[in-house]
Amino acid sequence: MKHDHLITAGFVPLLDSALLVVAKERGFAAEQSIDLTLVRERSWATIRDRLAVSHFDVAHILGPMPIACNLGLTALASKMVVPMALGLGGNAVTVSAALWQAMADCGAANDLDAQRNGTALRQAIDRRRGEPLRFGVVHPYSGHNYELRYWLSASGIDPDRDMEIVILPPPDMGDALAAGVIDGYCAGEPWNTFGVLKRGARLATVKAAIWRSSPEKVLGVNAGWAGAHPEALSALLVAVYNASLWCSRPDNHEELASLLAMPAYVGRPAELLLPALKGVLPVSEGETLLVEDFFVPNAKAATFPWKSHALWFYTQMVRWGQVEHTPEHRKIAADTYRPDIYRDALTPLGIAMPSASSKVEGALRAETPVGSTGTLTLGPDGFFDGSLFDPDDVDGYISGQSRG
């Protein structure tokens, strides 16, 4: 078959690399005349570096990272655009059996409720003697870092003063927990399921409970490449969109889990990947819970690169002292996400498309029909503490933020 577009994509072996993997393996890329090469990497730093020197044209990347690059916060800060998200949700907070016991003594329950279990964690910290708790996240510029800190703060815990947050590679988290190096972690899948099923850990809460329908990984694109290859990029967005539809069908979950289990991709047993796809998570050994919207690959405009998502990430960078808040910085953050490219590429498909590029996050209490074309429902998208993020009032949101 003749291919018009040669595209190289980097990815990190995680469940939400699924959209790119399926685009290649189930023929959606080839359908768009794309010869898609997937290259697996073991750190986000290397994804960033190889995007910067054009080894990769595009990559599966942490939602805040392209913003951090465009703000010049990282080494090898090349310009990046985000024309598509790679799904919503998908993370969880896992704690050691010992910490869970302490939380349970303070009223934590196995329903993953962010409010109740956050309060229990705060009380457990209050009662604790000796070393402060230590939690792991995967990267300073990650949804994991921000949602964990958001949850802790809203529960009355200062993530820096009352405990310590360290960075660890996701595959090491379960072992670090079992060895007592950390007491908990916030990571993507399959690493929470791995911790619970293989390392005796417990789920404390999930991303979907902290902030329902919230952004996670995105398609990061080298800005120079995007400018020079608009047709290839459009074709890729169509392919990945079609892949997201495929991933969303329950009939395909078993097949998807087996596909991701292959050594070239996530390389872990399908049994560790299936729970997140089905949304039935092991909470402890022998106990599972249905989590609505745990990982959303397609529904609720899950691939749409909302500017309000970019801006929320930006407010958290400011909150945790990673960047100074200025009008220029805010603009760079908002401009990183490119719903215009998404619309141009996908409008010809006739799919349901949000008419706005930004929304008030946390405003939808229930599933709500929206959109100018087709049938699209959004939400619920609430933060567990009931607060709202209005992207038109970034200043107000930032000045209202506390640390804990």
Add this chain to the structure above:
Amino acid sequence: MKPSSLNVLVIDENRIRASIIEEGLREAGYREVTIIDDMHGLARRIAEINPDVIVIDLENPNRDMLESIFQISRAVRRPIAMFVDKSDEASIEAAVEAGVSAYIVDGLKQERVRPILKMAISRFNAFSRLNRELEETRGELENRKVIDRAKGLLMRSRGLSEEEAYALLRRTAMNQNRKIAEIAQSLVTAASLLDPGTNE
């Protein structure tokens, strides 16, 4: 070589590659060179060593953690940044291409560090070449083994001499536009499917 006072830390889980880099650094006059090949307690050890320059391979999953400790820099006394010389994009590309990156303490002159990066790049490349050659040799050895087994199968099942068996394999490969080792492998696989006993 004029000895350098810079304290260089090499982080690489591949011990052979790490010692190749170390050797290069020592030859170039760097006396304070430390190697970490075990990632256990990495943050603490970096704080103890307090290096001026860190060389790390791009495959190392701990790069994210490493960059974060530089960022927070509570663990290290001096802030560390990635080696970024905007005037020299080619050397950055060469480094990423070779699979290595370097971090230096803030304020250190790029000229003092450039030789280290150059050396690391050339040694990383040399190591990859070596590895490739080794793999090719290993591959050839594997090929020879499978061809020998296929010849044995043909000799037993069709009563051919060794020479005739090889000629048949070669002719089939030419006709199908494939490698002899591939034909041999299919034959061995087919034989093992038909009779698991013939496999060994």
